[in-house]
Amino acid sequence: MSIVVKDLIRVYRTGKSEVIALRGLNLDVKAGEIVAIMGPSGCGKTTLLNMIGGLDRPTAGSILVDGKDITQFSENELVEFRRRNVGYVFQFFNLVPTLTAEENIELPMQLAGTSHAKRKERVGELLDIIDLHERKHHKPDELSGGEQQRVAIAVALANDPEIILADEPTGELDTKTGKEVLQLFHTLGREFGKTEIIVTHDQRISPLADRTLTIEDGLIIK
Ligand SMILES: Nc1ncnc2c1ncn2[C@@H]1O[C@H](COP(=O)(O)OP(=O)(O)OP(=O)(O)O)[C@@H](O)[C@H]1O
Numbered sequence: 075m076s077i078v079v080k081d082l083i084r085v086y087r088t089g090k091s092e093v094i095a096l097r098g099l100n101l102d103v104k105a106g107e108i109v110a111i112m113g114p115s116g117c118g119k120t121t122l123l124n125m126i127g128g129l130d131r132p133t134a135g136s137i138l139v140d141g142k143d144i145t146q147f148s149e150n151e152l153v154e155f156r157r158r159n160v161g162y163v164f165q166f167f168n169l170v171p172t173l174t175a176e177e178n179i180e181l182p183m184q185l186a187g188t189s190h191a192k193r194k195e196r197v198g199e200l201l202d203i204i205d206l207h208e209r210k211h212h213k214p215d216e217l218s219g220g221e222q223q224r225v226a227i228a229v230a231l232a233n234d235p236e237i238i239l240a241d242e243p244t245g246e247l248d249t250k251t252g253k254e255v256l257q258l259f260h261t262l263g264r265e266f267g268k269t270e271i272i273v274t275h276d277q278r279i280s281p282l283a284d285r286t287l288t289i290e291d292g293l294i295i296k
C-alpha cells in the first residue's frame with residue numbers, strides 16, 4: 075500500500091503550553107518500499123508513526139493510504155483500518171506476559187475472528203518466518219530480548235497487514251541481535267512485499283532500506 079503524507083501538522087496542547095511536534099511534514103512512500111527514519115529525540119518520529127498507523131489524529135494535513143485519506147475516517151473506520159492494514163512493532167516488545175509465544179501470536183487472529191484451523195496454520199507460518207518453533211511454548215520472560223522482539227514482529231504480522239510500522243525496534247537489543255531483527259524487516263519487505271517505515275537510531279538500517287530520511291524539528295530535512 076502506498077502512503078502519501080501531505081502538510082502534516084500535529085500540535086499537542088497540555089494546559090497552557092503548546093508543542094508543535096510536526097510542522098507541515100511531507101512524505102511519499104511507495105507500495106513495497108522500506109523507508110528508515112532517523113532524527114534526534116523529540117523531533118516527531120513517534121508522532122508521525124502514530125498518525126500513519128491511525129493511533130492518533132493530526133491537527134491538520136492529510137494521509138493518503140492507497141489513495142484514501144485516513145484522517146477523514148470515522149472512529150470505527152480507523153479501528154478497522156488499523157486491524158486490517160497495520161502491524162505495529164514497538165521498542166519494548168509489547169507481549170502479554172502470561173501467554174506463551176504461540177498464544178501471543180494467535181491473539182490478534184482471535185480478536186479478528188479467524189477460525190481455529192486457520193489460526194494454527196498461520197501461527198506455523200509465522201514461526202517459520204521468525205524461526206522460533208523450538209521456543210513456541212515459552213512465555214516472554216523465558217525468552218531473550220531478540221526472541222521476544224521476533225515474537226512481537228510475528229504478532230504484528232498475524233493478520234497479514236500490508237503496512238509495518240516499527241518504532242525503534244532494536245532500541246533494547248544488543249548489536250548482534252539488533253542486526254538480526256533489522257535483517258528480518260528487510261526480508262519482510264523483499265519477500266512479502268510489505269510497505270515498511272522503520273524509526274531507528276541504528277545506522278546499519280541504511281543498506282537494508284530503500285531510503286533513509288532524517289526528521290528534524292517536525293520536518294523531513296533529507
Ligand atoms: N502526548 C503528548 N503531549 C504533549 N507533548 C507530546 C506528546 N507526545 C509527544 N509530545 C512532544 O512532541 C514532540 C515530539 O515527540 P515524539 O514522541 O514524536 O518524538 P520522537 O522523535 O519519537 O522522540 P524519541 O526519539 O525520544 O522517541 C516532543 O517535543 C514531545 O515532548
Ligand SMILES: [Mg+2]
Binds near residue numbers: 119241
Ligand atoms: Mg519516539
